[in-house]
Amino acid sequence: MFLGNNPQYKHAKDIVEIRKIKANLVSIHVDQLVDQGYLSRIDVPGDRRKVELVLNKKANDVIKKGKVFQNHFFSSLFSDIDEKHQKIFKETLELMEKNIDCLLEEK
Secondary structure, eight states, X not given: OHHHHOTTOOSHHHHHHHHTOOHHHHHHHHHHHHHTTSEEEEEETTEEEEEEEEEOHHHHHHHHHHHHHHHHXXXXXXXXXXXXXXXXXXXXXXXXXXXXXXXXXXX
16 A cells, blocks of 8 residues: 555665565565565666566456455544634644654664
8 A cells, every 4th residue: 555655756765765664575575566466576776786567457356355455444533523623633743743753763
């Protein structure tokens, strides 16, 4: 879902950095998705250490269903909450995310 929702990111490292998931867990799950035919690894020309992750056609249905679920979940979550309060909530989450990033950098 991360790759389907964020096509600008194409590397396992992006998932690790953006989602704050340990690299070994991302690696294990990428391996599984490749083995199951949902993802392919494509070598990056000019840098043999980098590999781009590409969603295969098999992933399309999963991504489509996942987006429907996400949309339903968030519309349910925010039902009866006006736009003003939704905006305040989202801004607060962004500030909290920055604070968490600072805490993680202190380690």
